[in-house]
Amino acid sequence: MSGQVVAAGVVQVVGGVLLAPLLPGLIQHIKGRLQGRRGPSPWQPYRELRRLWSRSPVDPEGVTIVYRLAPPLVAACVGGALLLLPIAGLSPAWPLGHDALVLVSLFALARFASAVSSWDTSGGFGLMGASRDLALAVSVEGLLLAVLTAAALPTRSTDLLVLSDAGVGAAAWASPAHWLTALAFTLVVVAETGRQPIDNPDTHLELTMIHEGPLLEYGGRDLALLQWAAAARHWIVLVLAIELFAPRPADFAARVAVLAVGLPLLCGALALVESWQAKMRILRVPRLLATGGGLCMLGLVTWFFGGRM
């Protein structure tokens, strides 16, 4: 195992576990600035996690083991997904492999666990969020697979390491398919991170919650695990966006540098979108995502006509 692989592994674990909460913190901070407020400190999520970890959770009446096991399972799924991520096209040989569809399935398992937990409490608000989350997940998964299929065209592989290496340098950008796929992936980023215009993570009104709804009953360490998982999802999706679609040179150190610069930039971009877009009607979301799917199919067609720019 070379030094670069070890370094990639360190970034995977340390970045995913420790730096992940910084991303939503940064978005909130930049958003505050954009709105003319001072905004919360970027370190605010860490303070919240520390506070939550020190508190004892309270169970709702009548819940079963399903409710109690859900938060660690959600966090474990997202934790496993962290290890699937390529860092500068490298990853240590974790026993998980590095397949894109495995990552999608771990997200699905996490979503399942949190939705089932809200059935266990049978609270109306949790179920409202869960039913919307799962309904939107249908379109998100469809779009994600369309993106992965289009991204797999040049290398004929769904291996994340291979996909990451395929986008290196200027050659990939010569094909219109790559542009269209990258554009479609931005929609995945917004949807999977639960940001406006698709979801509003800041809402305190139960009726408008999507991702936050199933978290409503949880407190203490359970909530800390779930909030960390939400932050780690930001990390995973944003790192994936850079690893697959950011223009970058082939050199390892330069690719890590692109990652270090790209993550705050993407957080800024998300904050900008959040400040300028209102949350859209939930029934409109699938149409927006279908547009992304259409872009991927268009990319597919251009690819098969040997499209070059």
Added chain:
Amino acid sequence: MSPATWVTLAAVLAIAGGGALSTRALRWGLGAQAVGAAALGGAGLWCVVGRAASTPFVTGAVWAFGLDPLTGFFLIVLAASAVPALLFATGYLPGTPAANIVAPLTAGFVLSLVGVLTARSAPAFLTFWELMTLLPAATILATRHQASARRSVFQYLAITHLGGVGVWVAVLLVTAHDGLDASAGMADAGRALQIVVALAAVVGFGTKAGLMPFHSWLPRTHPLAPSHVSALMSGMMIKVAIYGLIRVLFEWLGAEPLWLGVLLLGLGTLSAFGGVVYALFQHELKRLLAFHSIENVGIIVLGLGAAMLFESQGRPEWAALAFAAALFHTLNHAVFKSLLFLGAGSIDKAVHGLGLDRLGGLLRRMPWTGGAFLIGAMAIAGLPPLNGFASEWLTLQSMIHVVTGGAGADPSTRTGGHVLIAALAGGFATVGLAMTAGLAVLCFVKVIGLVLLGPPRRPQCADAREVPWPMATATAVMAAMCVGLGLTPGLVVPRLMPLLPGLPATASPTGLTVASLPGIGTVEGGLSILGTGGLPAGGMVIVVGGLFAVLLLARGRRRAAAAPVWACGQRVDPVLLWTSSGFTKPVRLIMEAVLRPERLVSVDEDRGVPQAVTHEGAVPHLFDTALYRPVKARALSAAAVARRLQSGSLRTYVLYLLALLVGALALGRWL
């Protein structure tokens, strides 16, 4: 004769004897049937690992039976579904109406399935095919006497027989052109004939498999049968149709045309997506499960279509993988769908009634059945690390590689309409399958929530007790199989790949070995395939399970007392609980333009003051209203026209005879 043949014969005798015995000693008879079914599985395993010689098909009006690896695999599927179902029946049947008629009929049904699978000539195949259709109908008629049930059985027989014409046409045409025993199949018979056979097979076997749009009988009939027969119908009978489809399209047709692969992808996507969408809006557990059978048949057919496209692209390793994905999903679906049907039977026995909105809280009260049902529901939803995920992963990978198949780095190799057509079909199938998986998660979250979790919504659910041990054991064993198969795709898939008929000539006498295919290997119980990041199922469980355990320990124990659920300070009364239609409302609204849900709100007013509000909503099954009903109406009016020919007058009939004779003579002369 090989040992596998002897074991199969002994198993058939045991099942027949068990059937005869079960009219007097119900439990012993069913037990003997279960032992026989288990022996069938053993014989099947023997064939699949390649120890038994293959018996070829023979042409002509003879009775011939035999075994080969493909038959062996389906015998394993039969055992996986029948052994637990029969074990379950020993606890389920006693005390139910007509138990001593249902038990021998079950034996007959299992034997007819074995007959179709082991048939080696057209007459044997078609005879047992018809028996397989009729026996479950007899079982339903023996247990249900309502007019509605009889009507459903009639529809079942009508639709499967009309569709079944396709089976007869396909099998008889293949026999007539010596396609059964020739190694090249019908390759010399001409293109037009191949098209006819392929379409007839898709319609005929597709009807029996419940492939959309030929599926209308399935959700009506499966829920009516006793639960163990439902499990056999959904777990096995529709798989036998898949077996027939494989024989005709892959073995006897002798060609892999592009359009057929694209057609299979289209029908598979329609079935998978349509099945799960209509499953979402069902309010009865067994009916919901029946719609999921349509979905899963769609997924299996997607794998078969992909295998066909790979063959036409000249990529044998992916053809074998896609074929193995289809077979693996066949096995997996037999396991988890039988588990869910048996679990539904247990729940029905415990609480009397399977209306989804009137269950609840059963995980706590029936921990074994409930736990097994939970695992089965997760497996069918395609969640890792269970078996449904493993086969859906492989199917999805096949779809993606259909798209990338014609996509080399060199642009000059990518042109050509056929490449683009295959790629677009694969692209739509990929997206369709991904959305199907998402909808299946939504649907089974709903099922788990309404059946197993939350407060009991009926007094019977509050008093529910765990069912007798044979029933609880049957479901628990199947749950263990879901986990086991999910963890070992690397052991199963390489043994299924050589079953693809007509692999290239490099194959060894026992079939192609995995080692001879480039880029495919096993790793930690999982699969490592070139062009994917691999599916190390065992490694996934170790990593995610380890993290889960660590986090569970780190979180520590509960200290505080429980508090009420937050409902804005209200008390959560039973009327405020979420319902099946409430949870699926976002999907219903999103897909409103396609589904056309019906909604009727009537307000009863007295001098401007509302006295009562009633609300009715339904999602109509558009295939029934837009496809079957017009066809039925046309058929009836055509029959009314045809009836005029039947004048009852002897002279007219003599005239018909004369016209027929002249016509036949003229035709003979002209041809």
